[in-house]
Amino acid sequence: MVRTIYAPEYCLQYLEQYASKGPYVIGLIIGQITESRENVVHLAKTPEEKSPDVVSESSFTSEKSDLLRDILGLSETWVADHAKHVTRMLPGGLFVQGIFITSGEEIFEDPNYFSKMKSVLNYTHKALSANPYMYGSYPHSNERLILHMSTNTKVLTCKSVEVGTGIKTSIKPVEWKFLAKPQQWQCLECYFEFDDIYPVVVKKSGISVKQQFQQILESAHKTIESSVMFIDGELKQDSEPLEQINKKKKLKSSTKTAQDTPKSMNVSLFVPFQNSLPDTVEYLECDGNIHFSGVVASSVFMYPKATVREAIDAVKQDIIRSLASRFTMHSPAEALLSVKELLDVQITEGDVICDVETPADTSEFDALDGSDTCSEEILATPQEASQFMYITGICFAMFVLVVSILIHYYDVIMLFISKLLPRS
Template identity: 65%
Template sequence: MDLRKNTAARENVIHLARTPEEKSPETVSDNSFSSDKTETVKNLSGVSEAWVADHAKHVTRMLPGGMFVQGIFVTTDEDVFEDPNCFSKLRAILNYTYKLLNTNPYMFGNCLEISERLILHMSTSTKVLTCKSVEVGPVKSTVLKPVDWKFLPKAQQWQRLDCYFEFDDVYPVIVKKSGISVKQQFQQILESAHKTIETSVMFIDGELKNGSEALENLNKKKKPKTNVKPTQQDVLKSMQVSLFVPFENSLPETVEYLECDGSIHFSGVVSSSVFMYPKATVSEAITAVKQDIVRSLASRFTMHCDALIDDNLLPEEKVCFNEPPRRVLVPVGSLYLCDYLFPGEAPAEALLSVRELLDLQITEAEVVCDLETPADTSEFDALDRDSSSEEMLATPQEASQFMYITGICFAMLVLVISIIVHYYDSIVGVIGKLLSKSN
C-alpha cells in the first residue's frame, strides 16, 4: 500500500505498508485484520482485490487530511508491466480499490478527483525498482506513464498544523414507518457538519493569510532577524489553526417547524493535526485541515455503525449518553498518523492496528493519547440522579456509544422555545397596539 502526500511541486510517498495475508473465510471480521489463521498467497493471481481494497479503507481512516492511499507495490520475479496477466490483475486491484473508496467521499476526500494511481514494482532477482502510473475509474486508458522514483537522503521536514473544532448542535429525530436508522441519522449530521466546515474561514496563528502564500514564508516572517542559524525544531514548530463560521452561514436558509420524536445533541471537540510540505500553500493547508476534520467524523461514524448490533437509534422514552471513539496519534517516521480508541480501550489497542495495517512496530509510550479527553458526564449523571424512575436511563447495551440522545420531552421543549422566540416580536407589537387603544 502506497501512502502519498500530494503537493503542487511533487508527490511525496510517506510509507509502504505491506498488506496482511488474507484471513481464511471462517475468521473474517469486519472490525479487525487480526487472525491466527491466514492463507498464504503463492502468486499475484491469488491476491484478492476485495482484501487489498479493504486494507486501503482501514488505512485511510488513519491518515490525516491531505494524505491518501495512492497506489500499490509488489515484489515478484517477473516483470509485471510486460506480463499482460500480471498487469491486468494489478489494474483490477486498483479499480476495485477506487470504487470502494468512492462509496464514502467524506472519508476519502479529493483523492478521488485524481484518477492516476501508482504501481511500484521491485524485482526479486535484479532488485531494480520500477514505478509507473495508470488511469483508474471510468477512464478506459491502459497507457502506463513512467514515474521517477527517488529516495531522500534524510528525513523529510513537515510543517504541522493543529486545530480544535467544537461541535454543539441539536438535530431532530423523526420516526418513519421504516423506523429510525442510525446510519441515516449520522449521515445527516455528517452532511451538515461538512457544509459548516466548508463555509468556515481559517486563521493561522490568529491571522488571516493569503491563500497563495507558502507555509515556509509564514515561518520566515515570524522569525526575528538574527545571525543565529535556524534549527530543525524552529522549522517544524506547529502552527495553530482556528476555524470561524460566518454568522450568516450558521443560520438555516428557511425556518421549518417539525414534529419531532426526539433529538440528538451532538457535542464535543474534534482534534486535528495535519502535516504539510513546507512549500505547500495556505490554500492547500486549508483544504487539508477541513478534510481532516470531516474525515475524522466520517471514520468515527463508520466505526460506530460497524460495531452496532441493533440499528435502532432511540430506545422508546429513554435518555441515552454515548461516547465516540477518541483520536490518538501514532508516529510514522517524522510525522504522525492516527487511530481511534473506544471508551475503555488502552493505547495498546492502537499498537495492534499499527502492526496489522501499517506493518510497523512502535511502543505504547509513543502513542499520543492526550489530544482528546473523555467526555464530561457530570451533567448527564445529575440527570440520572434526579430521575425518579430508573427507566429514564438506557442501559449501556441500549446506548449506541456515540453521542447525547434526548427524549421526546426535550425535543418538545426545544420546539416550544423556538416558537416563542420566533413570534416574540409579533406578540409584543400586538400588546403595544392594544394598550395604545385602551389609553
C-alpha cells in the first residue's frame, strides 16, 4: 500500500512559487503522524547559507558563489541546524518529517544528487536524535520524506527514505493529496506546575549551570512520564479517538451551537503519590539548592481522529520541549525574527499571544552587566570559596581591632589631640 500524505493546497502553491526562483530551493516538511492519517501542515524554506567573508581574488569569490548555487555544494549541517531551531518552535505532536527541494535536476534519477539528499536527511536525523528532550522522538518509524518539484516541468515526486540504517536504505514511493478545504484540528490545553528543590553539589572541577539544568530536565521528564492524564476531568481509554469524545459531549449538552468547530479540551496531569521511600537512600553533602518553580502552559493541536494515547504523548512532549527550550530561550525580539526567518512566516508583534506566559524580564540585569557572559557559567569551587571567606575574615578582624583600640584609648587620644591644637 502506497503511503499517502495529506496537505493543504497552499503547500502546493508554496512549492510552485519557489520553483520559479533561483537554481534550487530547499526546506523542511513539517507535519504530524497518527495511526489514522499523516498530515503536513507547513513547508519552511531553509535560509540561504551565508558564505564567509574572505578577502580574496574575484575568481575565488565567483567559484564560491557557484558552489553555493549547486545542490552538491549544499551544507548538510546547515539544513540540520535549521531543523533543530524549527523543532524548538513546534508544539508537541509536530515534527520535521523530511525535506523538500525545487530544482531543475532530477534528483531521484541522478545518483549523486540522490546521495546528497540522503546525506542531508541522515545529518538532520542525527542532530535531532542527539537531544530527545528538546526535539522529541519521531513516532512510528524512522522513514523521512524527500519531496521534489522540477522547475522545468512542475512535476511533483516524493519518496520515503530510511535514516540511520547505514548504506542500505529502503526507498518507497509516497503519494501527496492536497486539500482545498482547510481541515479542523483539536486543541488540548494544559497547565503543569513545577515546585521542586534540587541539590547543588559542587565538585573540585566545579559544575556548569547547563549540567545542572540537564539534571533538572531529566527529573522533570521522569515525573511527567509517570503522570496520568485526564481530559475534561475524566479518565479516557487510550484507544478512544478525540472526535468521539467531542460527539459524546454534544449528546450530553442540551444546547446546540451554530458552529461545528470543536472546543478546546482541558487536560490535567496527575502525578502518582509515592508513600514509601526508595530501596536505597543516598546522603550527599550539598553546597546549595535550586528552587525550581513555575507553570508551563501547553497548547497542542491534534488531528481529530487521533487517539487519546497519541494526545497524551503530544502533551507530555510539548511540556518537556517547552521546558528544555526555556533553558536556552532568546529575547522576545530575537524570537520574533527567528520565526520570520526559520519558519518563513510573516507575523507582527500584535499576532503573538503574550497573555498566557512570557519570558522573564532581564533588562535590569542586562543593564548592570555590560560584559558578554559565556553560555556556561561555572560556579566557584570550594577552594575559591574558602579563600574568599578567609580574606574577608581577616579584613573584618582588622577593622574590629582598629575600632576597639580607638574606643579603649579614647581619653588618651583626645588629650593628645588637645595638646597639639594650641601649638598649631
